[in-house]
Amino acid sequence: MSFAGISGDSSGSGEKHRPPRHYFSATIYSNYYYTPRRALGNNKLGLTSYQFTQSSTGFYVPLITRDYHRSDSTVLPNLSILLVGNYQASTPVFGGLQSEHRLTKTTVGFRFFYNNGKKNIWFVNIGPLFTQDSRSRFDPVKHSTFLLVFNRTESEKFSWRLGFTKTFIFGNKFHLPVIGLRFGRLDGTYFSIQFPRNMSINFPMGRQFSGSVYWKPMGGLYDFANVDSIKTSLDTTLLYNGRDSIVQFGRSEFIVGANITWSPSRFFSCFVSSGLTMANHISFASYQNNPNKFKTLKPFYFQSVRSSYFINAGITIRFGKVKKVYNNYTMYDMMDLNNTFDPGDNNDNIGNSDIPKPGDMNTIRKIQYKDVEDLLEIEDIY
Numbered sequence: 001m002s003f004a005g006i007s008g009d010s011s012g013s014g015e016k017h018r019p020p021r022h023y024f025s026a027t028i029y030s031n032y033y034y035t036p037r038r039a040l041g042n043n044k045l046g047l048t049s050y051q052f053t054q055s056s057t058g059f060y061v062p063l064i065t066r067d068y069h070r071s072d073s074t075v076l077p078n079l080s081i082l083l084v085g086n087y088q089a090s091t092p093v094f095g096g097l098q099s100e101h102r103l104t105k106t107t108v109g110f111r112f113f114y115n116n117g118k119k120n121i122w123f124v125n126i127g128p129l130f131t132q133d134s135r136s137r138f139d140p141v142k143h144s145t146f147l148l149v150f151n152r153t154e155s156e157k158f159s160w161r162l163g164f165t166k167t168f169i170f171g172n173k174f175h176l177p178v179i180g181l182r183f184g185r186l187d188g189t190y191f192s193i194q195f196p197r198n199m200s201i202n203f204p205m206g207r208q209f210s211g212s213v214y215w216k217p218m219g220g221l222y223d224f225a226n227v228d229s230i231k232t233s234l235d236t237t238l239l240y241n242g243r244d245s246i247v248q249f250g251r252s253e254f255i256v257g258a259n260i261t262w263s264p265s266r267f268f269s270c271f272v273s274s275g276l277t278m279a280n281h282i283s284f285a286s287y288q289n290n291p292n293k294f295k296t297l298k299p300f301y302f303q304s305v306r307s308s309y310f311i312n313a314g315i316t317i318r319f320g321k322v323k324k325v326y327n328n329y330t331m332y333d334m335m336d337l338n339n340t341f342d343p344g345d346n347n348d349n350i351g352n353s354d355i356p357k358p359g360d361m362n363t364i365r366k367i368q369y370k371d372v373e374d375l376l377e378i379e380d381i382y
Helices: 329-340 361-366
Strands: 026-039 049-067 078-095 103-115 120-133 141-155 158-167 174-184 190-195 198-204 209-225 229-231 236-238 246-265 268-286 301-305 308-319
Touching (some): 103 329, 120 329
Parallel strands (some): 120 209
Antiparallel strands (some): 026 308, 049 078, 174 190, 198 209
16 A cells, blocks of 8 residues: 655656656547436416526646655655636526527636645645526626645545535535545545535446445526516516515425446547436526625525436546546545535536546566566556
């Protein structure tokens, strides 16, 4: 077991074998989420049904990686700075509204990881978030998210996290603590509780497949153009009969499901997931009546939606070689932090295929590694 043993590419120096610069791969990912149409109960807006679909595409690219060498070669602190981004397109379909709204959310920001080489990691994510409705004639509205997490890797089978986040995944703006516990190896079977993100049991299913059973919140806060006329018992009026040309649409749900991921290599993974979506709520809130950006919203409309099934699928593609972190569980936790807290605040599944799979150590010992070090990396053995 190792917590600090990190090295560059073993392919040597020189023009033909330039060592990797970063611990993180340049990565792009895409997710699709679907829930079917469901009837709504009686409500003051006269909405009769609700369906929701969403797709998101994101990336992260390492910009700066710094290793801080010390006289004790077993300790190697390091700093990683990543550029991250996400584009999300969501379509809530309401029976009772005149037309369909396509809601977009764009995020661009930076994330910083500092590993002190002694089991501790500090993680910060900052960046603006822009929301817009395709039916709006106004510019995107700027919001912001924030994340600060401290991670302590006590052993290969246990780590804990504490932090703070501003998030919209509950269909409102909340400032919440981050509390996380992991039991078991990240490259094996483990149980994870990461509030407010997820709770899951994760397990390998052979060399290329892995599975999980999980519970997590899904949701968001979006701009919604106030352009639809609706019929009430007294008159015909706008969705919101006020001065706002844009209102805020919030959705929240809790999903319980099973996931199967295929990872034929470190560079590619895909997953499919399904289960039940429960405790669904939708809401509309006025900007005019919620001027304080630091307080939770008070909606003028709030509606429960009955439970149903969901379908979620996606792919992740990684590029280039990276510095070796094989059997370094603090670095595994750093990669898990990066994947657990997705750039778009969508609670998407990015996957942990950048964490090396456990190799067959008996096979590794039989290899005269020094004789082939210009050609082979430990990760290539699995």
